Amino acid sequence: MADLLKNIILLKHRLSDSQTAEFGIKGNIENLNPSDISVIKKIWEFIDEFYNIVDNETIYIEDINNYISANVRIEIKTGNVPGYYNTSKDFLSGNKIKCVSTKFYIEELNYIEGSGTIIPPIIQAYKLNIEIIALLSEIADYKKEQGNKLELFFYKSEKGVSLNIDYNEDDLQNLKAVKILDLKAQLLDSIDSIERKQLFVNELISDLDKNGNTYANLLKDWEAIIGNYEKSFKLYLSGFSFDKIKTSSLEYFQKLTDRLYDSINKVSSYIFGIPIGYILLINNFDFKGEQILKNVALLILGILFFLIMWFVFFKNIEESISAIEADIKKFREKIDSKIELKEITSELLHLEQTSIKNQKNKLLLVKILSGLIMVVTILVYLMIFFCTNGKLNHTDEGYFHFVKIY
Known part of the structure; x- marks a missing residue:
């Protein structure tokens, strides 16, 4: 299609006495040359009349x-050529809600899109207008699109307005939407885009209610709407930004605290669980030494239990504590300069210097305890082994009774 448009434009520039025809343009080509013929052949299906001027022969x-x-005299049916428009009015009519053709030519302006020539003011305004329509479509609560028609719906509380996208060339003459890209980033891509969008929609609805809900009025008041939105957002920040920061900080502080005490609970449960587990293990030893395989299996089980505790559970708790410690440090650095959050900063210091230190000491205690119990388990096994091999009097029932109890 781009080549077709290019060839028709080339042929048009060769016309002398050019006139607008019913479905296109017509004019004379003096001294027809091979280049003209090559172009005419490529667009032959769009040639309506073609005859020799001298003898009026087709x-x-x-x-x-x-x-x-x-x-020769030639008439070209430009009305059927995609992207070819006689006037800017024709162009706006065919591209009301979006630009259908990436490559287009407007005869009235002698403008080719993408040619590198100076963009006419009306086309600059049109492109800004299309950005506005795209943004409004993104933030609308509902939209209804049919062909080249678009209707947008906006709501706030119990109030709503509908907006038909309809405009003409005059409506674009004074459009200055220089902040449209920045506004788009604020309403769609920023962290607080939900709040910004709501504030903007409120100002939009208020303006349409006051001045009439037509798209032409919106374009006329666009700069005023942007100004009111920016003022509203500044008021919103002054009233709510501190409370929002403080609330978020408290929530994050609570999460850090919950994570820390969750790891403390795990360590506490290990303090009671590990000795009980090993006591049950030792209690199942055959102190008479008659079931050697059973004792070996229990010893292996005890060693495996020790390895799992040491290299899995204790390791996970250490990593969890280190992660909490790093998060506390980052969080403290982030809010350290805010005097209003001094109380939270103090609590973070307490967590970092006291609670985490105590947690590390408890974990160390559990590790030492588990190591000692593992040593005791191995000693009990060795004592049973040597007793049953005659190195101690294994018939001494009092001795075995004493070992089994303790």
Whole structure:
């Protein structure tokens, strides 16, 4: 399609006495040359009339080479060419809610999109207008699109307005939407985009209610709407930003505290669980030494239990404490300069210097305790082993009774 448009424009520039026809343009080509013929062949299906001026004889494509250097009259049906528009009004009418063609030509302005030439003011305004329509479509609560028509719906509380996207060339003349890209980033991509969007929609609805809910009025008041939105957002920040920061900080502080005490509970449970587990293990030893395989299996089980505790559970708790410690440090650095959050900063210091230190000491205690119990388990096994091999009097029932109890 781009080549078709390019060839028609080339041929149009060759026309002398150019006139607007019912479905396109017509004019004369003096001294028809091979380049003209090459272009005409490429767009032949869009040629409506083509004849020799001298004898008024129609020229057919198979005979066209016979008319080199002739003066001819030609009519081109531009109305059927995608992207070719006679006037800017025609262009706006065919591209009301979005630009259908990435490559287009407007005869009235002699402007080719993407040619590198200076963009006419009306096309600059049109492009800003399309950005506005795209943004409004993104933030609308509901939209209804049919062909080249678009209706947008906006609501706030119990009030709502509908907006038909309809405008003409005059409506774009004084449009200055220089902040449209920045506004788009604020309403769609920023961290507080939900709050910003709501404030903007409120100002939009208020303006449409006051001045009439037409798209032409919106374009006329666009800068005023942006100004009111910016003022509203500043008022919103002055009233709510501190409370929001403080609330978020308290919530995050609570999460850190919960994570820390969760790891404390795990360590506390290990303090009671590990000795009980090993006591049950030792109590199941065969102190008479008659079930050697059973004792070996229990010893292996005890060692495996010790390894799992040491290299899995204790390791996970250490990593959890280190992660909490790093998060506390980052969080403290972030809010350290805010005097209003001094209380939270103090609590974070307490967590960092006292609670985490105590937690590390408890974990160390559990590790030492588990190591000692593992040593006791191995000693009990060795004592049973040596007793049953005659190195101690294994018939001494009092001794075995004493070992089994303790």
